[in-house]
Amino acid sequence: MAERTKQSGRTTEPILWLLFSAGGVAAALFLPILIFIFGLAVPLGWVAPGSNHLQGVLANPLTLLVLFGLCVLSLFHWAQRFRYTLIDGLKLKGYQRLINMGCYTVAVIGSLTVAVVLWLAR
Amino acid sequence: MTTGPGDFTERAGDQAYHVRPYRPPVNLLWWLRRRTYLFFVLRELSCLAVAWAVLFLMLLVRAVSEGGDVYAHFVTWARMPWIVVLNVVAFAFLMLHAITWFNLTPAATVVRLRGQRVPPAVIAGSAYAGWVVVSALVAWIVLRQ
Numbered sequence: 001m002a003e004r005t006k007q008s009g010r011t012t013e014p015i016l017w018l019l020f021s022a023g024g025v026a027a028a029l030f031l032p033i034l035i036f037i038f039g040l041a042v043p044l045g046w047v048a049p050g051s052n053h054l055q056g057v058l059a060n061p062l063t064l065l066v067l068f069g070l071c072v073l074s075l076f077h078w079a080q081r082f083r084y085t086l087i088d089g090l091k092l093k094g095y096q097r098l099i100n101m102g103c104y105t106v107a108v109i110g111s112l113t114v115a116v117v118l119w120l121a122r
Numbered sequence: 123m124t125t126g127p128g129d130f131t132e133r134a135g136d137q138a139y140h141v142r143p144y145r146p147p148v149n150l151l152w153w154l155r156r157r158t159y160l161f162f163v164l165r166e167l168s169c170l171a172v173a174w175a176v177l178f179l180m181l182l183v184r185a186v187s188e189g190g191d192v193y194a195h196f197v198t199w200a201r202m203p204w205i206v207v208l209n210v211v212a213f214a215f216l217m218l219h220a221i222t223w224f225n226l227t228p229a230a231t232v233v234r235l236r237g238q239r240v241p242p243a244v245i246a247g248s249a250y251a252g253w254v255v256v257s258a259l260v261a262w263i264v265l266r267q
Contacts, residue, residue, distance in 0.1 A: 025223070027219060027220075027223075028220035029252065029257075030256060030260065033260045036213055038200070039206075040213060043206055051189065051194070053267065058183065058187060071179065074176050075173065075176055078169045078176075080169075081166050081168075085167060091150060110176065113180070121184065
């Protein structure tokens, strides 16, 4: 991924860093409260939002749009951090290309899955 | 000759030399040596919590869209001790991510207003204020009856 394309001398790195930062902001703003509510407060019985109400929230196109942006950007944020965690943390610099390909393939497939799940949830 | 990452070719006159820079060996557990290294690695590992959160949210969305029974089944599943523990850990890592991210905002964003640089504390403060507003908004949308 880090390779320069031969003719233009451009790299995809700036775009990947942009997605990383945008994902970092989105994840920081939205994920703590969402996991707090649905991962802890609901299962532990502190709050109990009704299923019909939640369906109503999901029926709003704005909700779907925000969830789509949040999830896709978060996945690209994950890909950037995870590839560096593997490359630097586990000293796998020799496998850099493979790791980059793997991480961004997961991010792309994950994004397509998110799109399908949200499309079916309309 | 075998080549490794970081190797390069140096040219002097019409001669080309294969150069392999010396890299001192680093222990695989280098990040345990100092608390700052460990903190750095924990912060980087927060990305796993981000990925888990996306997966969890998608399972939630699917359950909600399929109706009351499936949603009730999802909540029962999420009540299983290991899922609750996973979410407690994920929440802690997400907080670590959010706090370190907002603390870095002033370093990444230089705002000038009428030629004056906006103080870093004001930028970080705005980021935290935005976080509170977004969290309150999400909670209100989800929990209002």
